[in-house]
Amino acid sequence: MSTAPLAADAADPALYREDRVAxxxxxxxxxxxxxxxxxxxxxxxxxxxAGTAESHGHAGVRSVPVSDAPDAPVHLARPARPTHPRTEDxxxxxxxxxxxxGGGGPLRGEVxxxxxx
Numbered sequence: 001m002s003t004a005p006l007a008a009d010a011a012d013p014a015l016y017r018e019d020r021v022a023x024x025x026x027x028x029x030x031x032x033x034x035x036x037x038x039x040x041x042x043x044x045x046x047x048x049x050a051g052t053a054e055s056h057g058h059a060g061v062r063s064v065p066v067s068d069a070p071d072a073p074v075h076l077a078r079p080a081r082p083t084h085p086r087t088e089d090x091x092x093x094x095x096x097x098x099x100x101x102g103g104g105g106p107l108r109g110e111v112x113x114x115x116x117x
Contacts, residue, residue, distance in 0.1 A: 014073030021063040
């Protein structure tokens with residue numbers, strides 16, 4: 001199945017953007033820090049988005065914000081051709097929820113609206 005992002009505008013189709021975090025073992029020295037730099041990580045390994053870290057946490061792993069890392073764009077994947085007659089209504093509702101919540105929908109943490117939304 002091919003997918004297309006939810007187009008908020010042509011320049012930036014992301015719904016919103018999230019800060020990057022590093023998933024680090026609790027016993028690693030960097031895990032005690034408030035923030036880390038991308039250069040301190042192993043080739044960007046274990047780099048994720050704040051929302052993923054919050055919704056998919058693991059025991060023994062700490063998510064540490066990463067300074068100077070590009071934001072993570074969040075998209076809504078959907079079929080390239082709508083398969084349901086109310087698809088456009090659903091997409092409009094998603095845009096409204098994201099817009100009304102300052103860009104983060106039901107997610108907590110720091111997220112920023114993207115593009116025109």
